[in-house]
Amino acid sequence: MIQNELAAAISTAVSKTYDVKPGLIEVDYAQPGFGDFASNVAFGLAKELKKAPREIAAKLAEAVKHDSLERVEAAGGGYINMTLTDEGISRLTETAPATKPASHKGQVVVTEYSDPNPFKVLHVGHLYTSVVGDAISNLIRLSGGKVHPVNFGGDVGLHVARNMWAMLKDLGGEKPEKLADIVVAERPEWMAACYVKGTQAYEESEEAKTAIIELNKRIYGILAAEDHKSPLAQIYWTCRGWSYDYFEVFYARIGTKFDKYYPESMTAPLGIQTVQKQLENGVFERSDGAVVFRGEPYGLHTRVFITSNGLPTYEAKDTGLILAKWQDYHFDRSVVITGNDILEYMKVVQKSVEQYEPELAKRSTHITHGNVKLAGGVKMSSRKGNFLRASDVLDVVAEANKAANGSADDVTVLGAIKYAFLKQRIGADIVFAPEESVSLEGNSGPYLQYAHARARSILGKAADAEHGGLNELEDDERSLAVIISRYPDVLDRAVDELMPHHIATYLYELAQVFNRFYEHNRVIGDSRESVRLRLVALYAGVLKDGLGVLGIEAPDRL
């Protein structure tokens, strides 16, 4: 990396000029107008050398030597500003699109995200977390990791029992044959409606609550006995299948692919078994008939893993999941992406696992994000239920795009949504504005898709022309070349922090620099056509690559 080379050059200059051993030398991008790179090493040396930073910088500027440097000068209170030769810039720019981080090279990485519960609908949060999870998976993939995206879902537990209870009411008893009356398109809605009814009944009626708790035990029984025959089992398995079909259709539409689904029913036995074994080893303890992990010694709180009824809570199922992933993949790294509401909960589970599988815990990362809020009280509430379905978001954005750009194509709609989600840093709640997300003016996905298509169009018009080397660059050309050359650094940082928004921020800046260039410089027919075509090609390549990391398509034509 050029920064490292420049740092080494400065280091050499320091030891040659002064009789001191320099510490870690950082070389940063210079601010516009101050060259390409800058170092503040003189500030740090000032105290030790008892000289003014400005004076030190001036001396060092004379002593720094590197083949790619056009000039070095001292500026400000003690900065050393460095400007690369065209050749130096050119080399960086030419290699930029293909230069990728290698931080996960050869690693097996399991990413887990989305995690919808069967028997329930996908809401806007699932859409957001899926988009984030895909982008993070892509970051790991491009840095050399073999990524296995997996999906965890609660196909058993009280929420399922509440749902099943209402479904049985609706079917008039345990009559699986009645399910045939529900057409495919209505299945998700029907199940969602039953969930609302069941939840209400559970809260409002003691009688229903008792019945639901009883039903919950029976469902665990179906799973334990691998019962597929009894009427109740038939209803359970059929509707569970409907849910997974519905998930698959949705994921296919947004471009998400999972290697494996881990239903809770599958991880629960391993979880219970492990917790019981570690109960004997003293990791867990009994309290009021339940099995709990005491988090207080670690600054956390106590959580129940197995209830006094002997049923596993989410904690035990999650423990089973963590161990199942470990057994299945023997991963070098595990990344779990969830909402930030379960951060504290997850710390307790992680801490418990750390007690008996420290290596596993060490390799695990938990990334949390906020919730999606709607801008300016936009009405997007669905007909039933008090929340926003994932499909509603796609519909609303499609409508907005039709109104703004006359098309409701999924490439643009998904580009708009994904970019709007990913341009913000992961962590806090985000505000989603459908109209803004599809606008071709301003910082949006469709804007970048359009920018890419236009660049391709220019290249298409001059398909037979030769592209020249990037030499003797004019100012506007150089600015464009410089920002293109910074793409690998952006990827490095995004991968390092697992933060896709760095890429979004960069791509928009890139497009802005290009527009500034393009406004004042003709490409085709100009005497500098060959150089400029080369720049446009590199620019389009980086745009497409970057959008690809965000999971956004960049077709040559829109």
Add this chain to the structure above:
RNA sequence: GCGCUUGUAGCUCAGUGGAUAGAGCAUCAGCUUGCGGUGCUGAGGGUCGGAGGUUCAAGUCCUCCCAAGCGCACCA
């Protein structure tokens, strides 16, 4: 009460201990009728939630306080 997350322009957000804190939207003034409509140039708008501290240097690190959201035992 304790913990976590967050607090930067009217709104939505970037910001790697370094130079004058930046974008988009909105507002205002100009420019551009041809490589695809996205544009370009400029202006106004900031006690970086508040107060201390560390540092040559703090939006960034530390402490305390304030506000918002979320979480704190048999739900997920």
